[in-house]
Amino acid sequence: MEVVKWTEGKIRILDQTRLPADEVYLDLSTYQEVGAAIKEMKVRGAPIIGIVAAYGLALGAFGLSTNRQQEFVDGVIDIARSLLATRPTAVNLFQAIERMTAVLHNGPDPELVRQALLEEARQIHKDEEDNTVIISNLGAELIEDGYTILTHCNAGALATSGDHGTALGAIKAAHLKGKQIKVFANETRPLLQGSRLTAWELLRAGIDTTLITDSMAGHFMSQSAIDCVVVGADRIAANGDVANKIGTYSLAVLARANRVPFYVAAPTTTIDMSTRSGKLIPIEYRSPDEVTLFHGVQTAPEDIKAANPAFDVTPNRYVTAIITEKGIARRPYRQSLSQLRPARPLSVEAQIEGGPRG
Amino acid sequence: MEVVKWTEGKIRILDQTRLPADEVYLDLSTYQEVGAAIKEMKVRGAPIIGIVAAYGLALGAFGLSTNRQQEFVDGVIDIARSLLATRPTAVNLFQAIERMTAVLHNGPDPELVRQALLEEARQIHKDEEDNTVIISNLGAELIEDGYTILTHCNAGALATSGDHGTALGAIKAAHLKGKQIKVFANETRPLLQGSRLTAWELLRAGIDTTLITDSMAGHFMSQSAIDCVVVGADRIAANGDVANKIGTYSLAVLARANRVPFYVAAPTTTIDMSTRSGKLIPIEYRSPDEVTLFHGVQTAPEDIKAANPAFDVTPNRYVTAIITEKGIARRPYRQSLSQLRPARPLSVEAQIEGGPRG
Numbered sequence: 183m184e185v186v187k188w189t190e191g192k193i194r195i196l197d198q199t200r201l202p203a204d205e206v207y208l209d210l211s212t213y214q215e216v217g218a219a220i221k222e223m224k225v226r227g228a229p230i231i232g233i234v235a236a237y238g239l240a241l242g243a244f245g246l247s248t249n250r251q252q253e254f255v256d257g258v259i260d261i262a263r264s265l266l267a268t269r270p271t272a273v274n275l276f277q278a279i280e281r282m283t284a285v286l287h288n289g290p291d292p293e294l295v296r297q298a299l300l301e302e303a304r305q306i307h308k309d310e311e312d313n314t315v316i317i318s319n320l321g322a323e324l325i326e327d328g329y330t331i332l333t334h335c336n337a338g339a340l341a342t343s344g345d346h347g348t349a350l351g352a353i354k355a356a357h358l359k360g361k362q363i364k365v366f367a368n369e370t371r372p373l374l375q376g377s378r379l380t381a382w383e384l385l386r387a388g389i390d391t392t393l394i395t396d397s398m399a400g401h402f403m404s405q406s407a408i409d410c411v412v413v414g415a416d417r418i419a420a421n422g423d424v425a426n427k428i429g430t431y432s433l434a435v436l437a438r439a440n441r442v443p444f445y446v447a448a449p450t451t452t453i454d455m456s457t458r459s460g461k462l463i464p465i466e467y468r469s470p471d472e473v474t475l476f477h478g479v480q481t482a483p484e485d486i487k488a489a490n491p492a493f494d495v496t497p498n499r500y501v502t503a504i505i506t507e508k509g510i511a512r513r514p515y516r517q518s519l520s521q522l523r524p525a526r527p528l529s530v531e532a533q534i535e536g537g538p539r540g
Numbered sequence: 541m542e543v544v545k546w547t548e549g550k551i552r553i554l555d556q557t558r559l560p561a562d563e564v565y566l567d568l569s570t571y572q573e574v575g576a577a578i579k580e581m582k583v584r585g586a587p588i589i590g591i592v593a594a595y596g597l598a599l600g601a602f603g604l605s606t607n608r609q610q611e612f613v614d615g616v617i618d619i620a621r622s623l624l625a626t627r628p629t630a631v632n633l634f635q636a637i638e639r640m641t642a643v644l645h646n647g648p649d650p651e652l653v654r655q656a657l658l659e660e661a662r663q664i665h666k667d668e669e670d671n672t673v674i675i676s677n678l679g680a681e682l683i684e685d686g687y688t689i690l691t692h693c694n695a696g697a698l699a700t701s702g703d704h705g706t707a708l709g710a711i712k713a714a715h716l717k718g719k720q721i722k723v724f725a726n727e728t729r730p731l732l733q734g735s736r737l738t739a740w741e742l743l744r745a746g747i748d749t750t751l752i753t754d755s756m757a758g759h760f761m762s763q764s765a766i767d768c769v770v771v772g773a774d775r776i777a778a779n780g781d782v783a784n785k786i787g788t789y790s791l792a793v794l795a796r797a798n799r800v801p802f803y804v805a806a807p808t809t810t811i812d813m814s815t816r817s818g819k820l821i822p823i824e825y826r827s828p829d830e831v832t833l834f835h836g837v838q839t840a841p842e843d844i845k846a847a848n849p850a851f852d853v854t855p856n857r858y859v860t861a862i863i864t865e866k867g868i869a870r871r872p873y874r875q876s877l878s879q880l881r882p883a884r885p886l887s888v889e890a891q892i893e894g895g896p897r898g
Contacts (some may be wrong), residue, residue, distance in 0.1 A: 202841045366847075369831065369840070371729060371753040377832065377840035385841050393831055393846040395729040397754040397787025401852035404789060429755025431762060435797045436790055473727065473751055474735065477837050482727075482735035483560045483743050488751040489724075494759035 185343045186225065186234055188304065191244060193237045197224045198340055198375075202382040213242030213261050220268040220275075223373065227341020228416045228452050229310045229348070232278030235265045236303035239282045243296045254292040258299075259283065270464040271425055271493045273417040273454040278306050311344035313449040313507035314351050321352025321412065321447050321505045322359055329356075329409040330364040332399055335427035336379035337414025337447065348447035349412040350380065352505065354387050364390040366408060368399055370427060372472040372490065396429050403440040411437045415448040415504075422498030422515025423460025428491055434500035443502040450506045450522055460495035468492050543701045544583065544592055546662065549602060551595045555582045556698055556733075560740040571600030571619050578626040578633075581731065585699020586774045586810050587668045587706070590636030593623045594661035597640045601654045612650040616657075617641065628822040629783055629851045631775040631812040636664050669702035671807035671865035672709050679710025679770065679805050679863045680717055687714075687767040688722040690757055693785035694737035695772025695805065706805035707770040708738065710863065712745050722748045724766060726757055728785060730830040730848065754787050761798040769795045773806035773862075780856030780873025781818025786849055792858035801860040808864045808880055818853035826850050 187194045193210040199222065200206045208224060210216045216238030219225050225234050242261035248254050262279050269275060285298045325331060331353055338350030346354060356363055365384055370376035377393050384391040394402065402408050411433055417425040424430070424446050437444040457463055470488035474480060482488070504511040504519070511518035545552045551568040557580065558564045566582065568574045574596030577583050583592050600619035606612050620637050627633060643656045683689060689711055696708030704712060714721055723742055728734035735751050742749040752760065760766050769791055775783040782788070782804050795802040815821055828846035832838060840846070862869040862877070869876035 203838070368755075369729070371727070371755055374839055377844070381844045382841050385843060391844060393828075393840055393844050394848075395754070395786070395831055397726075397729055397790060398847065398849060398852075400790030400793060401786060401849055402847075404852070428753070428759060432755060432758030432790060432794055435758060436793055439793045439797075470751075473753055476834050477839065479835050479837075480561070481732055481835075482751055483740050485743060486735070486739045486749060486751050489756065489760075490752075491756060491759060494756075494762070 183339065185340055186230060186237070186307070188237050188300070191241070193234065193241060195219060195225045195234065196340070198226055198379060199224050201378050210238070211241070212245060213238045213265065216241060217265055217268050226375070227336065228272035228274045228414065229313070229342040229449055230340070231269065231272050232274030232451060233307045233310055233343060235275050236278040236282050236306045238265055239279060240296070240300040240303045243299045246292070249292045251290050251292060254295070255286050258286060269466055271416045271466045274451045277451045281306060307343065310342055310449060310451065313451070314342045314344045314346040314348060316507040317348050317447050317449065317505055318346040318351030318355040320510055321445070322355035324445060324503070324505070325352060325356035325361060325363060325410065327361045328363070329361070330366060330407060332366045332368070332402070332408045332411045332433070333380060334368045334376065334413050334430055334433055335370045336375040336383070338380060338383040340379050340383060341414060347383070348414045348449070350383055352412055352447050353384070353389065357387065357389050364392070366392050366394055366399070366402060368396045368429065369393060370429065371396055375427070399433055400436040403436050403442055408442055410443045410445060412445045412447055415446050415452050416493055417457070417463050418446070418448060418453045418504065418519070419457045419460045419463060420455045420516060420519060421459045422501055422504065422511070422513070422519060423463070424496045424501055425460060425463045425465070425493045426496065428494050431494040431496045434496040438500050444500055445503050445505060446501055447505040450508055453506070453519055453522070455520065460497065463495055465494070466492045541697065543698055544588060544595070544665070546595050546658070549599070551592060551599060553577060553583045553592065554698070556584055556737060557582050559736050568596070569599070570603060571596045571623065574599060575623055575626050584733070585694065586630035586632045586772065587671070587700040587807055589627065589630050590632030590809060591665045591668055591701060593626070593633050594636040594640050594664045596623055597637060598654070598657040598661045601657045604650070607650045609648050609650060612653070613644050616644060627824055629774045629824045632809045635809045639664060665701065668700055668807060668809065671809070672700045672702045672704040672706060674865040675706050675805050675807065675863055676704040676709030676713040678868055679803070680713035682803060682861070682863070683710060683714035683719060683721060683768065685719040686721070687719070688724060688765060690724045690726070690760070690766045690769045690791070691738060692726045692734065692771050692788055692791055693728045694733040694741070696738060696741040698737050698741060699772060705741070706772045706807070708741055710770055710805050711742070711747065715745065715747050722750070724750050724752055724757070724760060726754045726787065727751060728787065729754055733785070757791055758794040761794050761800055766800055768801045768803060770803045770805055773804050773810050774851055775815070775821050776804070776806060776811045776862065776877070777815045777818045777821060778813045778874060778877060779817045780859055780862065780869070780871070780877060781821070782854045782859060783818060783821045783823070783851050784854065786852050789852040789854045792854040796858050802858055803861050803863060804859055805863040808866055811864070811877055811880070813878065818855060821853055823852070824850045
């Protein structure tokens with residue numbers, strides 16, 4: 183399974199909206215198509231959004247016909263702006279575009295810069311895949327033999343590329359080390375990434391998986407059926423507050439009430455040292471149709487209003503540990519996270535609208 | 541809207557599995573059809589299950605051709621057993637059948653007993669409707685002008701018959717008293733009673749309603765968007781532990797974490813003084829298909845396991861108050877509930893298999 187691949191000037195992605203019924207690959211040949219695929223969540227998951235956006239910027243640069251330096255740079259910055267505007271919460275998008283636009287200062291020749299942009303995108307892709315291997319092995323150490331692990335949404339290979347993922351990477355690595363584990367997967371309404379994507383990945387990995395609705399997680403925790411919760415993240419603030427798929431905050435509160443450890447697995451590209459606290463993380467609101475329709479079928483009355491925040495913020499006090507490729511951070515997070523990833527000014531983002539607030 | 545009606549030897553019910561798309565009424569003409577309608581949740585909600593089962597017992601008694609007393613009584617007890625076996629959690633079913641079978645001792649003539657059974661069913665129906673009026677008015681006092689109320693599943697007229705309901709009755713009564721209120725309705729997976737039934741009832745009542753997925757409730761509480769939670773109940777143990785639709789426990793924990801009052805509205809027929817604590821309440825597990833299929837469409841991988849507990853138990857410490865037709869109970873519940881509803885031996889249930897445990 184290759185979730186994302188650059189090949190012959192196109193970006194091939196696995197269409198995640200079609201899983202598990204159909205394994206359909208899409209070839210994206212313009213940066214606009216890349217932006218649309220991100221917006222429509224044909225590709226989703228914080229790390230892979232960064233990867234695909236990076237390739238999208240390279241694609242856009244190759245599509246610019248000019249070889250005049252300033253015109254080229256202006257064109258790339260416009261493309262960056264367009265890609266940054268696709269989804270507001272996952273910070274990996276901003277981090278990846280920042281790495282990409284830094285390459286613009288490499289030299290005066292647009293053709294060389296185009297090649298350098300593609301190389302940087304490939305490197306971002308490789309870095310994120312490497313990160314998942316380390317995160318998986320570190321995370322597996324926290325999962326004991328006999329554990330039943332609860333997870334939410336999809337923080338697997340589909341969200342990161344590679345074979346592992348972050349939260350699911352830790353679970354798969356524990357399984358590969360021979361630990362007898364079971365997983366409860368939340369279906370993750372409204373878009374069912376848990377039942378469609380996580381269940382699919384864990385079945386392929388041969389892991390004993392039970393699907394539940396999001397509303398059942400607390401019940402199973404109260405029955406002592408869950409030994410730990412492991413989830414991914416879309417943005418982690420400097421103080422350790424975690425933005426992740428809507429429903430994560432509820433799991434964290436329920437885990438605390440039931441003395442269940444609550445782990446977050448994410449690469450350091452998900453940490454945003456420029457955002458002081460989770461209160462400052464922008465939360466994407468998506469179409470109410472995702473709540474009122476189900477596979478195209480209207481399930482609620484026609485005239486009903488619906489709200490659809492795609493993420494929530496879990497305060498750091500509920501987070502037992504954050505597993506990154508540079509080590510496992512624990513409270514106090516302001517200190518432990520800054521040791522993992524020194525703060526630096528987001529210089530390029532600062533000049534581009536749509537960058538992270540705070 | 542008449543959710544349930546006895547007419548010419550048949551029980552007419554509104555098929556709740558078809559709402560909100562279609563308003564379809566079903567005529568049930570045998571007790572077996574009544575049992576199936578309860579099992580398949582064509583009629584659902586603790587109080588109305590009791591009402592429909594009572595009518596079903598009367599229907600079954602009219603269907604017994606014998607006029608020999610012992611044969612008749614044995615036949616009615618068999619029908620009672622069959623109806624009691626339909627769903628295990630809501631205690632109103634057991635309370636209603638207990639009231640009905642007590643009528644068997646009224647006299648030796650089966651024909652008179654048949655009439656007495658029908659009268660008792662009508663009285664149970666009337667009592668439950670009367671209960672909702674008082675509960676609605678008492679509950680409305682706890683809802684202040686300007687409140688936004690969160691509710692889960694459907695504890696409306698569809699669950700009780702009449703015009704009110706319990707949790708929704710309190711909300712509707714507050715609205716009718718001129719209080720400016722808003723409601724957030726959880727969709728309530730897996731069967732979407734919130735989006736299909738509660739949204740439908742509240743729209744008809746002209747109340748400002750926003751539909752959310754169950755996983756969003758905690759987020760909105762953390763944003764101070766919710767002033768109180770009001771839900772119904774399927775069985776309340778003597779110590780005030782509350783069994784209700786799966787997901788209720790999670791809401792209660794989240795309400796506590798966010799200092800939001802958590803109210804339960806239910807008639808005293810939902811209180812089971814013979815069950816000492818919530819741990820002893822039997823929890824119905826329903827088909828995994830309700831989790832993996834949606835409107836007949838498979839949303840999860842074919843081979844995935846799923847768990848489907850239909851209810852959970854909220855420990856009494858999370859319950860701010862229980863609103864009944866006999867008054868509002870507060871902690872300590874063992875004392876306050878026993879004052880509302882003195883314990884009495886469930887003599888008839890004790891002789892029938894399938895009665896409440898504990």
